[in-house]
Amino acid sequence: MTRAEGLLSSVFGFGAFRPGQAEIVDAVAKGRNTLAIMPTGGGKSLCYQLPALLRDGVTVVISPLIALMRDQVRALRAAGVEAGALTSGNSEDETEEVFRSLDEGRLKLLYMAPERLASGGTLTLLRRIGIGLIAVDEAHCVSQWGHDFRPDYLRIGALRRALDVPLAAFTATADEETRVEIVSRLFEGASPDVFLHGFDRPNIHLAFDVKDQPRRQILTFAAARRGQSGIVYCATRAKTETLAAALRDEGHAACHYHGGMEADDRREVEARFQQDDGLIVVATVAFGMGIDKPDIRWVAHADLPKSIEAYYQEIGRAGRDGAPAETLTLFGADDIRLRRAQVDEGLAPGERKAADHARLNALLGLAEATSCRRQRLLAYFGEAAEPCGACDLCDAPPDVFDGTEAVRKALSAILRTGESFGAGHLIDILIGHATDKIRARNHDGLPTFGVGGDLPKAQWQAIFRQMMGHNLIRPDPDRHGAFRMTEAARPILRGEATVTLRRDTIRKAAGRPAVKMLVSEENATLLSALKAKRRALAESAKVPAYVIFPDRTLIE
Ligand code: ADP
Ligand code: MG
Numbered sequence: 346m347t348r349a350e351g352l353l354s355s356v357f358g359f360g361a362f363r364p365g366q367a368e369i370v371d372a373v374a375k376g377r378n379t380l381a382i383m384p385t386g387g388g389k390s391l392c393y394q395l396p397a398l399l400r401d402g403v404t405v406v407i408s409p410l411i412a413l414m415r416d417q418v419r420a421l422r423a424a425g426v427e428a429g430a431l432t433s434g435n436s437e438d439e440t441e442e443v444f445r446s447l448d449e450g451r452l453k454l455l456y457m458a459p460e461r462l463a464s465g466g467t468l469t470l471l472r473r474i475g476i477g478l479i480a481v482d483e484a485h486c487v488s489q490w491g492h493d494f495r496p497d498y499l500r501i502g503a504l505r506r507a508l509d510v511p512l513a514a515f516t517a518t519a520d521e522e523t524r525v526e527i528v529s530r531l532f533e534g535a536s537p538d539v540f541l542h543g544f545d546r547p548n549i550h551l552a553f554d555v556k557d558q559p560r561r562q563i564l565t566f567a568a569a570r571r572g573q574s575g576i577v578y579c580a581t582r583a584k585t586e587t588l589a590a591a592l593r594d595e596g597h598a599a600c601h602y603h604g605g606m607e608a609d610d611r612r613e614v615e616a617r618f619q620q621d622d623g624l625i626v627v628a629t630v631a632f633g634m635g636i637d638k639p640d641i642r643w644v645a646h647a648d649l650p651k652s653i654e655a656y657y658q659e660i661g662r663a664g665r666d667g668a669p670a671e672t673l674t675l676f677g678a679d680d681i682r683l684r685r686a687q688v689d690e691g692l693a694p695g696e697r698k699a700a701d702h703a704r705l706n707a708l709l710g711l712a713e714a715t716s717c718r719r720q721r722l723l724a725y726f727g728e729a730a731e732p733c734g735a736c737d738l739c740d741a742p743p744d745v746f747d748g749t750e751a752v753r754k755a756l757s758a759i760l761r762t763g764e765s766f767g768a769g770h771l772i773d774i775l776i777g778h779a780t781d782k783i784r785a786r787n788h789d790g791l792p793t794f795g796v797g798g799d800l801p802k803a804q805w806q807a808i809f810r811q812m813m814g815h816n817l818i819r820p821d822p823d824r825h826g827a828f829r830m831t832e833a834a835r836p837i838l839r840g841e842a843t844v845t846l847r848r849d850t851i852r853k854a855a856g857r858p859a860v861k862m863l864v865s866e867e868n869a870t871l872l873s874a875l876k877a878k879r880r881a882l883a884e885s886a887k888v889p890a891y892v893i894f895p896d897r898t899l900i901e
């Protein structure tokens with residue numbers, strides 16, 4: 346038995362390393378600069394905690410969340426390891442205790458928020474106490490391309506140079522771009538050993554579904570898993586509250602969680618979720634990084650996440666104990682428009698926007714996939730895999746058809762009308778529905794007028810959604826969301842490529858068209874009138890209706 350294996354069982358109480366851990370622990374313990382990419386729940390913490398015990402001196406751990414640091418310190422102390430944290434959440438006593446054990450040379454792990462690095466005193470302190478290793482948890486926070494960018498992470502590179510000690514960085518975000526950025530920002534001038542470890546989480550069942558009756562779909566999913574701990578992610582704070590109430594109405598233990606809540610209330614939800622069995626937390630993405638509950642049995646997305654990385658991290662919170670876990674991600678044309686608009690209207694510079702669109706494209710491709718989802722997800726992270734047999738598409742292969750002809754008709758309608766219209770008008774042209782708007786513009790004289798009459802309107806809506814999903818068309822933010830054709834669509838128009846579409850999602854979409862009302866100005870009285878109108882519409886027409894604001898907020 347190696348020393349590492351001995352500590353693994355005597356200190357951490359584990360019988361064996363998880364896949365990948367042994368090699369990483371070995372490299373880090375030997376003082377190699379290391380970048381380890383492992384899935385969420387893969388066991389990254391151990392990969393710096395154990396080497397910290399094997400190395401001389403103190404290991405500084407940079408971690409983005411106070412809650413996460415405190416949990417780890419508590420667990421380490423309980424295992425008899427001298428560990429402490431310097432965070433803004435410390436009491437005076439706690440801080441004093443940390444300094445005392447540092448001075449006495451007892452401390453092995455010192456956790457620190459990146460913000461600490463901004464103060465000059467920190468470097469002086471770290472120089473004085475003799476650091477043997479810098480460990481960077483959630484290292485993707487150094488990436489400006491990622492979704493958790495923390496500017497203070499940029500100070501870590503300078504810290505490494507100043508202390509001249511090995512650095513070990515850990516993350517679950519592994520796309521090529523982020524990887525390259527982590528290496529250049531944290532290891533400048535030194536090339537780390539890179540460990541890219543298995544992204545597959547075979548115990549997590551993957552499934553997507555087109556929004557049909559979104560609330561009912563989530564309630565049905567939860568009802569089939571009654572009594573199990575689960576998370577429902579929503580795009581808006583308001584929705585977390587209404588959906589949690591709806592779940593309670595059906596007898597579930599459920600609470601909401603979002604960034605707008607008081608810190609105390611949020612902590613209470615976190616603690617309840619950790620302790621109780623079978624609590625459902627309905628949350629925005631604010632709920633997550635600090636959650637370390639091994640037996641979350643399911644994760645549902647009531648709205649499409651913003652990128653494939655976000656999707657992977659969020660579903661990755663399920664089934665950390667290795668037992669079967671299930672996921673369901675709902676999406677619809679409105680989600681795609683919302684996420685596109687968030688990227689387009691965000692403040693990010695142009696190149697970053699292009700990358701954000703690409704990440705969204707990857708997720709949309711996954712949502713509209715026609716064969717094994719896991720294979721597609723893993724391919725995005727650079728892993729080749731066989732069809733998994735444990736995703737919705739392997740369970741029930743979708744009914745697909747060659748959609749090339751339909752897509753060409755739609756593209757032609759878009760181009761002949763100067764890329765100036767949204768789906769509604771384009772569909773009227775395709776099915777030959779001569780509305781006033783069509784007659785006023787002489788669009789009933791277009792060669793494409795009526796060429797799509799063989800398909801009903803709702804099917805065309807699903808085709809337009811899938812075209813967005815395949816990134817063949819995009820809503821133009823500068824022209825009220827009118828569709829523009831993308832470069833990716835050209836080979837289809839030229840007859841050099843074909844498109845496969847799913848028929849099942851089309852059939853489903855056909856059942857329930859949504860009624861939307863556009864509001865040009867935010868106004869409280871107008872809003873309440875609209876809400877009443879929406880309710881009346883939803884009740885009388887038995888279809889979902891929304892109020893959509895110019896900032897793309899959706900009110901259901
Ligand atoms: P990550 O940071 O990669 O998401 P964690 O370090 O939080 O993962 O570990 C996830 C869970 O796996 C924790 O509950 C941890 O105790 C457990 N774990 C880590 N290593 C092992 C191991 N070798 N054997 C069993 N459980 C482990
Ligand atoms: Mg972790």
Ligand code: ZN
Nearest residue numbers: 717733736739
């Ligand atoms: Zn599969």
